Amino acid sequence: MNLKELKEILQILDEKEITEFELEEQGIKLRIRKTPPVSLSPGPLAPVAPPPAPGVPVLVGSGPQPRPAESPATPGSAPTPPLPAEEAGLILVKSPIVGTFYRSPDPAAPPFVNVGDRVRVGQVLCIIEAMKLMNEIEAEVSGEIVKIHQETGQPVQYGEPLFAIRPER
């Protein structure tokens, strides 16, 4: 057996994912054993306790002033509603900042938009108050308001869903 033959054998073993191979011929005995990829760990590991089940992290509790009610974030508990699935064709308007959501410019005024309203690009949909500043959130598409995900006075975090809009063509 020469080196070339040996290489060919090794290649075949690799391709076929054979882990053990023995060959005896003409005074040569060849035994090849492939071990699975060696782990760097020094020995069998005690299984590490699995981390708490992933869940949607607790959003800030709902309710306006004085202080929102808290939901304890014990691992595995999911008192918050799951993120709304983006239905086919709907655009989800998400909060770009952290703050408090208001549907109207002031308590006495009517809301900026209602479900069923048609909105244009740039139209103000709501206000998010942060650090005493009122930030107007504008529509980035034209279309129809299909769903409103928050109530006035609710705290919202970055990325929180606010409105679902069915965009017009």
Added chain:
Amino acid sequence: MFKKILIANRGEIALRVMWACKELGIKTVAVYAEPDRHSLHVRFADQAVCIGPARSVESYLNIPAIISAAEITGADAIHPGYGFLSESSYLAEICEACAIKFIGPGPQAIRLMGDKSRAKKAMIKAGVPVIPGSPGVVEDEDKATRLARETGFPVILKASAGGGGRGMRIIREASEVAPAFRAAQAEAAAAFGVPDVYIEKYVEAPRHIEIQVMADTKGNVVHLGERECSIQRRHQKLIEECPSPVVTEKLRRRMGRAAVEAAAAVQYVNAGTIEFLVDEQSNYYFMEMNTRIQVEHGVTELVTGRDLVKEQIHIAAGEPLSFAQKDLGFVGHAIECRINAEDPVTFIPSPGTIRSFNVPGGPGVRVDTAAHEGCEISPYYDSLVAKLMVHGRDRREAIARMRRCLDVMVVEGIRTTVPLHRRIMDDPDFLAGRLSTKFMERFQVARKAPVAGP
């Protein structure tokens, strides 16, 4: 005492602050960027608020988002951790304006210590030794030569507007001054647009030894001893220990007193660290002050038995320090190895998912980490995976303990600096306590040189 603290940070320090809050019965608010959605600090907090996308500037450095998160959760204090906004006088000021307590010093102390030249002036005024040198820009060659002689060779010529090692020249004798001065000025003008240079004493292969201080609002200032942090690469600390192998009790008293005077001189409140350069004759020189809790605070906690983060919270709540200088003792020896997600040879970052994670335990071991099996070490933030600390009766035991911990510290799925630390634990200079900021340079070179024998 606070009812609820918002932790404006992530990773292991967010957890560290959380542990102190939980023990004190204080509710916690975690803030997070989107990639950290499933992090431990988010999961173990009482409330969590997403404050932005991955980029730090839009999340962990986003002051409006953080303040807003404090407002909507009703947090009455913010702990900034280390890094990120921990030394932002701006955040400290806004907290004051919004009636949220910033757990740290006041904005003025942060600003003062953040300005290196103002800090140095304040230290000179307080009688703290600083690196001798020219009071300001050196105008000409003759003045340069005179100053260099007064300061004592070797000296280093530095560009005022410079940094990154450029525009620096080491001068070892008087005859070298004039040509070096001319060249440094030219280099400074070319690189930074301003030819201004100044002179400082050059401390060869100094040790980086820092003193932990704590001050309350009642005028009490204490020091909690030193940490030796000389093992660094590109100014990033890799290994820290407490106490320093070369600091005698007498030196500790002197440096401690200097640090306390420095803190008192700037009306410092809360936790801080004064960094000194120490030469081979044990002369120490003020380098800078860090106005925050530091990564390596744990080794001080292990040796003194004090909880520094709880102390921070008490101080911020207006309570006095829970101990006086005379109550403080130093027991045993502690070492910390920073386990980073980097190649142990090239230091190239190695983000990814941790597939297998085994953290050592047993006597005298403390591991601060937010990592776990299945967690994602993201490329957006720093590469610290875990702080592996050991405590022993003496330095020898601490080293032996660190060796066995590193041997069983398993982190698979990413590369880490565990093998590097393990090699350092066998290095003769390290074992002998022969440390300086040149250690890593020498260590890397020695490693690459062909091995002559076992």
